[in-house]
Amino acid sequence: MSLDRKQITIDNDIFFQSVEEMLEQGLSVDIKVKGFSMRPFLRDGIESVRLVRISAEELKRGDVVLFRHNGRHTLHRYFGIREGKLIFKGDGNCCLTEQTEPAEVVARVARIIHPDGMVTDYGTKAWRRKSRHSLMCKALRTPIFIAKQIVKRVIRR
């Protein structure tokens, strides 16, 4: 008889189905951040976030939102609405944006949980400062990215 504890890897889509079920039960859900598209605001494998259920109507510009896009769950910043579609961008992405239907919104980040146990709550001064810093990095990253592309084209010629 084996009583071993084991480590498991859960497929992202299946995991988020469970997360959505828990959110629908009115629970908030803590998840570990995966991926680099929201750095430096959220770092891969370092910060965790607390998700709370939210509808598209309640979103505010700058909210960090979990939504469904192209069959996947993505956690990016909300930038507004255009022709009925919600616009999202990752802080760490230079040019990519996502557009989704309002029904695809799942949850909003209500808290960042840092590895030392400290937390940054949504709407606080610390949250706004962190957001400003992250967006400033994004603003700088875009012209650098464009300049790199131009240099690459010139070198190819």
Next chain:
Amino acid sequence: MRIKSEYKIRKIAGENVIVAVGATNVNTTSIISFNATSVELWNALSERDFTVADVVAIIKNDYGQSEEIATRDAAAWIEKLREAKLIEE
């Protein structure tokens, strides 16, 4: 000893996993998956005080194991829970 009340079994992606469940929050950042035997022991012993002898008795009665094997497995199971900080003494 007693299983900490904030830890509950939840079915996530077809796996029985132990997660920290508060009144309003579920923490999935550190989840532990148990096999069927562990789940059965967990269900039988949660929400009450228990001793090593209680675990041994369940393993003997439910799985027909000898005293020796049941004692060994009970000690191993409790040790796993201790390592994962899932029980309070």
